[in-house]
Amino acid sequence: MEQIPRNSGFALPSAYLSSTTSSFADFLRAEAPDLLPSKRSAGMGTSGGDLDAPHGTTIVASTFNGGVLIAGDRRATSGNLIATRDMDKVYVTDAYSAVGIAGTAGIALELVRLYTVELAHYEKIEGVSLSLDGKSNKLATMVRGNLDAAMAGLAVVPLFVGYDIEASDPKRAGRIVSFDVTGGRYEENAGFHAIGSGSVFAKSAMKKLYDPDADQDGAVRAAIESLYDAADDDTATGGPDIARKIYPSVVTITAEHGAVQLPTEETSAVAEAVVADRAAQQDWRS
Amino acid sequence: MSMPLYASPEQLMRERSELARKGIARGRSVVVLKYRGGVLFVAENPSPTLHKVSEIYDRIGFAAVGRYSEFESLRRGGIRHVDLQGYQYDRRDVSARALANVYAQTLSTIFTEQLKPYEVEICVAQVGANADADELYRLTYDGSIVDEPQFVVMGGQTDAINTKLKETFSDGMELSDAVRVAAEAFRPSASSGSGTNGGSSSSSAQEGEPSKLEVAVLERERPGRKFRRITGAALDALLPARTEAADSSDSGSEGDGNPEGDGKSDG
Numbered sequence: 066m067e068q069i070p071r072n073s074g075f076a077l078p079s080a081y082l083s084s085t086t087s088s089f090a091d092f093l094r095a096e097a098p099d100l101l102p103s104k105r106s107a108g109m110g111t112s113g114g115d116l117d118a119p120h121g122t123t124i125v126a127s128t129f130n131g132g133v134l135i136a137g138d139r140r141a142t143s144g145n146l147i148a149t150r151d152m153d154k155v156y157v158t159d160a161y162s163a164v165g166i167a168g169t170a171g172i173a174l175e176l177v178r179l180y181t182v183e184l185a186h187y188e189k190i191e192g193v194s195l196s197l198d199g200k201s202n203k204l205a206t207m208v209r210g211n212l213d214a215a216m217a218g219l220a221v222v223p224l225f226v227g228y229d230i231e232a233s234d235p236k237r238a239g240r241i242v243s244f245d246v247t248g249g250r251y252e253e254n255a256g257f258h259a260i261g262s263g264s265v266f267a268k269s270a271m272k273k274l275y276d277p278d279a280d281q282d283g284a285v286r287a288a289i290e291s292l293y294d295a296a297d298d299d300t301a302t303g304g305p306d307i308a309r310k311i312y313p314s315v316v317t318i319t320a321e322h323g324a325v326q327l328p329t330e331e332t333s334a335v336a337e338a339v340v341a342d343r344a345a346q347q348d349w350r351s
Numbered sequence: 352m353s354m355p356l357y358a359s360p361e362q363l364m365r366e367r368s369e370l371a372r373k374g375i376a377r378g379r380s381v382v383v384l385k386y387r388g389g390v391l392f393v394a395e396n397p398s399p400t401l402h403k404v405s406e407i408y409d410r411i412g413f414a415a416v417g418r419y420s421e422f423e424s425l426r427r428g429g430i431r432h433v434d435l436q437g438y439q440y441d442r443r444d445v446s447a448r449a450l451a452n453v454y455a456q457t458l459s460t461i462f463t464e465q466l467k468p469y470e471v472e473i474c475v476a477q478v479g480a481n482a483d484a485d486e487l488y489r490l491t492y493d494g495s496i497v498d499e500p501q502f503v504v505m506g507g508q509t510d511a512i513n514t515k516l517k518e519t520f521s522d523g524m525e526l527s528d529a530v531r532v533a534a535e536a537f538r539p540s541a542s543s544g545s546g547t548n549g550g551s552s553s554s555s556a557q558e559g560e561p562s563k564l565e566v567a568v569l570e571r572e573r574p575g576r577k578f579r580r581i582t583g584a585a586l587d588a589l590l591p592a593r594t595e596a597a598d599s600s601d602s603g604s605e606g607d608g609n610p611e612g613d614g615k616s617d618g
Contacts, residue, residue, distance in 0.1 A: 076456040081428035089438075092431055100439060179438070185576070186434050189406050190427055 089186035090179060090207065102175045102211060118219065119148035121173060123263035123295045123302040124155065124165035126226045126241045127275055128256045129284035132319035133239025135165045135226045136288040138263070138296060139311050140303030150303065155314045157324040159184040162200055162227035163316040167261035169219040176207055176221055183207075197229040201242040201250060209248025220246045224260045228318040235320055263295030263302035270294040281317055285327070289313055289335050293343070305336035312336040367468045371492035374470030375417045380506035381474070382536060383414050384520060385485050386529035389478040389571045393533035395506075396565040399582075404567045406578035408433045410478050411447045412569045416506035417471035417492075425454065425473060447477030451488035451496055459494025468492050472505040478569035478577050482523065504536075512536045526568065530589045534564060564590070 080096055093101050119141040126135040137154040140147060148170070155165045158181045166173035183203060188194040195203065204225055211221055225242040232238035241253040243260060257275045259267035270291035276283060289305075292313050296304030305312050313336060315327040358366075379395035381403055392414050394403040403422075404414045407429050415422035429450055437445045454473060462468040469492055477486045487499040502520055504512045515536040524532065566581040566589070573579065581589065 076460040082424040
C-alpha cells in the first residue's frame with residue numbers, strides 16, 4: 066500500500082482523484098486503514114471487559130410538535146468510579162441530525178467524530194446531503210464495524226435523531242432511530258426512547274411525561290425530568306450538579322433552526338426548576 | 352515506418368501549454384474576490400447543478416474553470432485530502448496554503464508526466480479571522496501558484512474582466528457591492544473593445560443578456576462551515592439590475608444542507 070501523504074509537499078495519489086466512492090469511511094479503508102476505529106480491535110483478544118474504560122450512560126430522545134430532541138446526562142463511569150463529570154455525550158452531526166452515545170466512551174467518541182466527517186464529506190462531494198434513512202443506515206454500518214470490539218466487552222450503542230426535511234407532515238418529521246451492537250437499526254415510532262444504564266428509569270418516566278403535541282420547551286422539560294429520574298435510581302447516571310454548574314446537554318432539531326445545542330442558560334433554568342419541584346414534593350410529604 | 356518522432360522538451364512543454372491554454376480560454380469565466388465579510392465567488396455557469404464553485408472545508412472554498420471532469424476530480428481529491436488531514440489532526444490544522452501546495456504538486460506532476468495536461472485553472476480561497484487573513488491562491492494547468500492580494504479572474508475573457516475589475520474593485524466592499532462589481536465585470540462593454548482573447552466567436556451568445564451566475568461566499572461571521580451558496584430569491588435581491596432574468600429563480604433553494612442557507616442575503 067502507498068504511504069499516506071502526511072505533509073504538504075506531495076502530489077495527490079491517483080486514488081484521491083478517482084470517483085469510486087463518496088464515503089469518507091470507504092476512502093479511509095482503502096487509503097489509511099489504521100485510522101479506522103474498527104481496525105484496532107483485531108489484536109485485542111477477548112479481555113477488553115477487564116479494561117474498565119470509561120462508560121457513557123443515559124441518553125433520552127423524544128419527538129415534539131415540529132421537531133425532535135436528544136438529551137444526555139454528563140457522567141462517564143469507570144467501574145464504580147466517576148471518570149468524568151462533564152462529558153458531552155450528545156453531538157450535532159450535521160444540519161439536521163444528532164447522535165447520543167452510550168457505552169465505551171473512547172470508541173464512541175471516535176465513532177461520532179468519524180460519522181460527522183462522513184456526513185459532511187458526502188455532502189461536499191455530492192453537493193447534496195444524505196437522506197435521513199441514508200444517514201441512519203450509514204451509522205448502523207459503522208456500529209456493525211465495531212462488533213469485534215463489542216464482543217470483547219467494548220460495546221458502543223448510539224441513539225440517532227434527525228429531522229426529515231422531505232417529510233410530508235412537517236409536524237411529525239422528527240424521527241428517532243436506535244441501534245444494537247450488531248448494527249440492527251430500529252425506528253422508534255413511539256416518539257421517545259432511551260439508551261444506556263439508566264434507560265429503564267428514563268423510559269418509564271418518559272412513558273408518563275411524553276406528549277406528542279408538546280412544544281419544544283415542554284419536551285425539553287420532560288427529557289430533563291426523565292434524566293433526573295434515571296439519575297435518582299441509577300448510580301452511573303449523573304443528575305444536575307448545581308454546585309459545579311453541570312447540567313444535562315440537550316440538542317433540538319427543528320425545520321427552522323436545524324440542529325442546535327441548547328445553551329447552558331436554558332438547560333440550567335429547566336434543570337433547576339425540576340430540582341426545585343422535586344424539593345417541593347418532599348416538603349409536602351413531611 | 353513508425354519511427355518515434357523526436358521532439359525537444361522545450362517544444363513538448365510549449366505544445367502542452369498551448370493545448371491547456373486553448374482549452375481554458377474556450378470556457379466561461381470565474382471571478383473570486385475579497386469583500387469586507389469574506390470571500391465572494393462569482394461564476395458564469397448555465398448549469399444550476401454542475402458547479403464550478405464548491406466547498407472544500409470549514410474555511411476553504413474552491414473555484415475552477417476548464418474541463419469539468421478534470422477539475423471535478425481535483426475537487427474530490429482536495430476534499431479527501433483535507434478531510435483526512437482534519438480527521439487525523441484537528442479541523443484547525445487544515446489550511447488553504449497547504450492545500451494549494453498539494454494542488455500545485457499534483458498539477459505539475461500531471462503536466463510533465465502525462466500525455467495530456469489538465470485543461471484547468473483553479474482558485475483556492477480561505478477566509479480568515481479578519482480581512483487581512485483572507486487568502487486567495489490561483490493555480491494554473493502547469494502547477495504555477497500565485498498568491499493574489501485582491502481578486503482572481505480565470506477562464507475565457509480574462510483580459511477584459513481584469514481591466515474592468517482593476518477600475519471598479521476596492522478593498523472592504525459590502526457583499527451587495529462586490530456582487531454588483533463582479534456581475535458588471537462579466538458584462539461585455541463597448542469600452543473593453545477588442546479585449547477578448549482567443550474565443551471571440553463564443554462571445555456572441557453572451558452579448559446583450561447576461562449569462563446565469565453561480566454565486567457563493569465564504570462568510571467570516573458564519574459559525575462552523577463558512578461556505579454558503581447564494582441562489583434563487585437571495586441572489587436576485589443582490590442583482591437588482593437583472594430583473595428580466597427572473598426565470599433563473601427555478602434553481603430555487605439549493606440543498607447545501609444549511610437550514611439558514613438561502614434566507615439572508617447579508618452576513
